[in-house]
Amino acid sequence: MPEKLLEVSNLRTYFFTEAGVVKALDGMSLEVNKGQAVGLVGESGSGKSVTAQSVLRIVPRPGRIVHGSIKFEGEDLLSKSDDDMRKLRGPKMAIVFQDPTTSLNPVFTVEKQLTDILMLHRDLTKEAASKRALSLLEHVGIQEPEKRLKAYPHELSGGMKQRIAIARALSCEPVLLFADEPTTNLDVTIQAQVLELLKQLQKELNMTMVMITHDMGIIADMTERVTVLYAGKVMEVADTPTLFHSPKHPYTEALLKAVPSVKQTRALEVIPGNIPNLIEPPSGCVFNPRCKYAKDICTKQEPPLEKVEEGHYVACHFWRELTLEGRAG
Amino acid sequence: MSESRPKRGASQWAVAWRRFRRNKSGLLGGAIVIFFVFVALVGPFVVAYPARSYLSLYEGDAGTPPSFKHPFGVEDSGIDVFSETVNAAHNDLYVGLAATLITTLIGVLVGACAGYFKGVVSDVLLGVIQMFFVIPVLLLILLFARVFSVLVFKGLGLTLIVLILAFFGWSGIAFIVRGETFRLKEMEFVQAARSLGAGSYRLLFRHIVPNILSPVIVIATLNIAGFILTEVVVSFLGFGDPNTSTWGLLLNEGFGYVRTSWWVSLFPGLAVVFCVLGFNLMGDGLSDALNPRLRE
Numbered sequence: 001m002p003e004k005l006l007e008v009s010n011l012r013t014y015f016f017t018e019a020g021v022v023k024a025l026d027g028m029s030l031e032v033n034k035g036q037a038v039g040l041v042g043e044s045g046s047g048k049s050v051t052a053q054s055v056l057r058i059v060p061r062p063g064r065i066v067h068g069s070i071k072f073e074g075e076d077l078l079s080k081s082d083d084d085m086r087k088l089r090g091p092k093m094a095i096v097f098q099d100p101t102t103s104l105n106p107v108f109t110v111e112k113q114l115t116d117i118l119m120l121h122r123d124l125t126k127e128a129a130s131k132r133a134l135s136l137l138e139h140v141g142i143q144e145p146e147k148r149l150k151a152y153p154h155e156l157s158g159g160m161k162q163r164i165a166i167a168r169a170l171s172c173e174p175v176l177l178f179a180d181e182p183t184t185n186l187d188v189t190i191q192a193q194v195l196e197l198l199k200q201l202q203k204e205l206n207m208t209m210v211m212i213t214h215d216m217g218i219i220a221d222m223t224e225r226v227t228v229l230y231a232g233k234v235m236e237v238a239d240t241p242t243l244f245h246s247p248k249h250p251y252t253e254a255l256l257k258a259v260p261s262v263k264q265t266r267a268l269e270v271i272p273g274n275i276p277n278l279i280e281p282p283s284g285c286v287f288n289p290r291c292k293y294a295k296d297i298c299t300k301q302e303p304p305l306e307k308v309e310e311g312h313y314v315a316c317h318f319w320r321e322l323t324l325e326g327r328a329g
Numbered sequence: 330m331s332e333s334r335p336k337r338g339a340s341q342w343a344v345a346w347r348r349f350r351r352n353k354s355g356l357l358g359g360a361i362v363i364f365f366v367f368v369a370l371v372g373p374f375v376v377a378y379p380a381r382s383y384l385s386l387y388e389g390d391a392g393t394p395p396s397f398k399h400p401f402g403v404e405d406s407g408i409d410v411f412s413e414t415v416n417a418a419h420n421d422l423y424v425g426l427a428a429t430l431i432t433t434l435i436g437v438l439v440g441a442c443a444g445y446f447k448g449v450v451s452d453v454l455l456g457v458i459q460m461f462f463v464i465p466v467l468l469l470i471l472l473f474a475r476v477f478s479v480l481v482f483k484g485l486g487l488t489l490i491v492l493i494l495a496f497f498g499w500s501g502i503a504f505i506v507r508g509e510t511f512r513l514k515e516m517e518f519v520q521a522a523r524s525l526g527a528g529s530y531r532l533l534f535r536h537i538v539p540n541i542l543s544p545v546i547v548i549a550t551l552n553i554a555g556f557i558l559t560e561v562v563v564s565f566l567g568f569g570d571p572n573t574s575t576w577g578l579l580l581n582e583g584f585g586y587v588r589t590s591w592w593v594s595l596f597p598g599l600a601v602v603f604c605v606l607g608f609n610l611m612g613d614g615l616s617d618a619l620n621p622r623l624r625e
Contacts, residue, residue: 007433056524058520058523058524060520061447067492077561082528083528086526086527086528087522088526089524089525089526090525090526091526094524094525095524097520097524102517102518103518103520103521103542104518104521105522105536106518106540107340107341107540109340116522117522117525117527120525120526120527120531121526148497151339152339152340154339157337168521172525220371225541253562254379291343303601314597
């Protein structure tokens with residue numbers, strides 16, 4: 001019986017800016033079982049990163065969680081004090097950020113990046129922490145780690161920095177890891193290596209991982225289950241193979257069509273338009289302005305999340321009527 | 330994955346030192362500072378006459394111009410100007426360095442808190458910083474020196490000046506630190522540290538402050554010069570401690586006799602000029618060395 005590790009229900013995270021209230025997450029739900037690799041996919045601005053920030057409760061001002069519930073290991077996270085949350089951040093949950101150039105402290109050596117967190121959460125002496133830092137570096141595949149300990153981030157390549165960021169996130173052995181677009185800023189060749197590393201680490205440590213990305217290719221490669229997010233709302237949730245073979249939401253179909261493949265001969269289909277203004281989102285279905293199947297009802301009524309079959313949910317008025325194109329293989 | 334192994338240090342200090350080494354005026358300033366520090370430390374033990382000593386009067390040399398025995402001449406009162414200048418170096422540098430140390434600590438502390446915390450705390454601290462910023466420190470020192478003249482005559486004159494400078498002189502650093510903290514607290518490495526469990530004080534003092542030391546060091550260096558000058562002015566105006574050797578005091582004593590006993594004013598004056606020049610040049614050099622916007 002799979003154990004639910006993380007249960008996010010109807011989460012609303014709003015940013016109260018001078019320009020208006022930005023509804024970054026507007027009724028978002030997510031369920032992750034222990035040991036699963038789950039994907040959270042959507043364009044930039046869909047609320048993917050804000051989800052991770054909300055779970056860890058580090059949403060930057062002027063953002064605030066205004067509604068919903070977040071349960072982790074059965075416990076309600078929203079009722080916890082900041083002191084209690086700080087005990088969870090690191091030992092229980094962690095985030096790997098997108099850009100290792102900015103997510104590593106520029107005046108800390110590689111060693112200090114790791115020992116700083118280790119000594120915060122674990123009762124270790126400096127020597128013990130250094131030893132552990134060394135073994136962490138080996139673990140993430142860094143060659144000659146002893147030589148790297150005293151290096152500064154600006155001396156290292158992007159791939160190396162990201163490995164260190166991963167080592168840092170994993171240093172206190174969290175059970176839940178959010179990987180927020182970990183390879184977007186890296187060269188393509190390095191991307192593959194880092195993803196391979198994450199896959200391997202996830203298996204080794206039996207870690208639960210939420211892979212946040214806009215790249216359907218990464219979803220296909222890394223995840224067993226995926227949630228499609230758009231403008232802070234869930235469009236579709238399914239097991240990864242199901243989502244790829246038989247998507248039920250127009251946005252998912254469009255995302256799949258936008259991924260180039262070596263074999264294809266037709267032109268790349270882009271999704272017209274831009275993500276909506278989150279201060280004043282479109283009425284009805286939030287995707288309707290860009291949806292090629294949109295009808296009148298789509299502008300008036302927000303579609304509820306409906307069950308297609310066990311484990312597959314979609315928020316679209318016409319999922320029964322539409323025959324959407326998935327991807328084979 | 331092959332990387333060129335760095336043979337030289339890559340910390341912000343190592344990088345800055347290499348840049349500083351190439352700056353001729355900065356090095357000159359540094360040399361001058363080192364010279365004065367050496368004189369301040371060693372000088373008092375080496376010179377012929379102890380502080381404020383009228384011995385030369387009894388030797389019959391009072392009021393004599395520079396000579397082999399008295400390189401900077403002798404005051405009418407019998408004080409040997411050379412020994413006095415060297416002794417004063419000790420006290421003036423003490424004032425400059427001590428006041429700078431204290432004001433830097435207070436400034437960093439207040440500025441960091443003002444820049445990091447939001448709401449009432451930040452607003453109140455900003456108000457406090459601004460209030461102290463506009464206060465004319467020099468006038469206050471003169472005032473306090475009169476009011477607390479009892480202390481002055483008990484020999485605590487220097488300490489009094491240091492305390493007043495420290496109490497009122499930290500707002501410049503606080504302003505800069507506040508601005509830098511503001512900028513840095515939104516950076517991703519701070520978010521990353523927070524995501525791994527760091528609390529406010531850890532984020533502020535272990536993560537943010539080490540990243541804002543560069544401008545602080547530059548301002549502190551320039552402050553040393555500024556505080557020394559302030560002391561000189563205070564003592565020159567007669568508000569200082571008449572029992573403690575300072576360059577300002579010498580200038581005060583020599584003021585009435587500039588035409589005749591010019592050596593009493595010239596040499597301490599030159600000492601002040603070079604000392605302040607040294608710190609300013611070094612400060613400028615440090616600014617260039619630590620400023621990340623300049624390209625190698």
